[in-house]
Amino acid sequence: xxxxxxxxxxxxxTGKLHLGHYVGSLINRVKLQDEYDTFxxxxxxxxxxxxxxxxxxxxxxxxxxxxxxxxVGIDPExxxxxxxxxxxxxxxxxxxxxxxxxxxxxxxNPTVKTEAKERGYQEMMxxxxxxxxxxxxxxxxxxxxxxxxxxxQVPHIELTRKIVRQFNELYKPVLIEPDALISEVPRLIGLDxxxxxxxxxxxxxxxxxxxxxxxxxxxxxxxxxxxxHPTDPGHPEICTIYAYHNxxxxxxxxxxxxxxxxxxxxxxxxxxxxxxxLNAFLVPIREKRKELEAKPALLDEILIEGTKKAHKVAKLxxxxxxxxxxLNYFKKQGN
Ligand code: TRP
Ligand code: SF4
Numbered sequence: 001x002x003x004x005x006x007x008x009x010x011x012x013x014t015g016k017l018h019l020g021h022y023v024g025s026l027i028n029r030v031k032l033q034d035e036y037d038t039f040x041x042x043x044x045x046x047x048x049x050x051x052x053x054x055x056x057x058x059x060x061x062x063x064x065x066x067x068x069x070x071x072v073g074i075d076p077e078x079x080x081x082x083x084x085x086x087x088x089x090x091x092x093x094x095x096x097x098x099x100x101x102x103x104x105x106x107x108x109n110p111t112v113k114t115e116a117k118e119r120g121y122q123e124m125m126x127x128x129x130x131x132x133x134x135x136x137x138x139x140x141x142x143x144x145x146x147x148x149x150x151x152x153q154v155p156h157i158e159l160t161r162k163i164v165r166q167f168n169e170l171y172k173p174v175l176i177e178p179d180a181l182i183s184e185v186p187r188l189i190g191l192d193x194x195x196x197x198x199x200x201x202x203x204x205x206x207x208x209x210x211x212x213x214x215x216x217x218x219x220x221x222x223x224x225x226x227x228x229h230p231t232d233p234g235h236p237e238i239c240t241i242y243a244y245h246n247x248x249x250x251x252x253x254x255x256x257x258x259x260x261x262x263x264x265x266x267x268x269x270x271x272x273x274x275x276x277x278l279n280a281f282l283v284p285i286r287e288k289r290k291e292l293e294a295k296p297a298l299l300d301e302i303l304i305e306g307t308k309k310a311h312k313v314a315k316l317x318x319x320x321x322x323x324x325x326x327l328n329y330f331k332k333q334g335n
Contacts, residue, residue, distance in 0.1 A: 010041030020197030230266030
């Protein structure tokens, strides 16, 4: 059997995952896990770069993310789910990489810049500025070939490639230059019609939201403001609900496009159709999640096992890294 190529992907644990995560990355991971040796990092150290004032939240947030992963079908038998900070070799490798990564490179990283602006940082913490270096270590310590990510992560993959090239040239070529597998799906917009669904914008529908919650959120979501009466001609292309039909209720799209434009369907009816479809889609996810919530010990065991497995791989790479850098001071040479 041919050896499977390896994928490394993951998230910062900042709480429950939402439909934007599902559309943008989770569904893709579920598909890829059969074909690739999949590693999924729960990047708690990276979360700390912005959440360092509430480290005590991480334990729960890690579990929420892990439950959402499994609820949507990421299978721990196929994918290794692990916790970043429990693999100290990642921090070690980050340190070595930081020796030959310039501050200027980091300061020009567009994703870091955008994030710093969004968060209103006047000055950047050393750890925050440097998180892409740590991400390069996340990826390369596992010798991942592919990193499935959204467009915003591309600068980090570019940096990873650059660091790996430099490392291989400086010492010996033992690391793998990964490719980004860029998600083609456009971002799911938020309930407020904003450009993206996001926890911090408070416009998200969570995978674990209850039926009543979703019904209410959809009922109060913004539609085409030009439609006061159900008979007013609408502009579906600017409507949030329409965007969701497009993703979760594709069959209905040709029909609703016409009905809306001709003022033959009211927003209330259109919304209730979406609510039904979304709830039907979320029923099995909610059920699976409930099962997991009822078995916290099992969940912890899955995380501990995944982390152990990942740790083994990371240790092997670090042994090589130390070898080629000449840092294995007490190891007998010549074999
Ligand atoms: N930066 C990613 C995010 O914000 C999380 C992440 C950390 C990651 N390490 C990674 C993603 C390695 C892919 C590969 O969601
Ligand atoms: Fe949006 Fe549907 Fe209302 Fe048209 S009918 S504006 S698509 S909610």
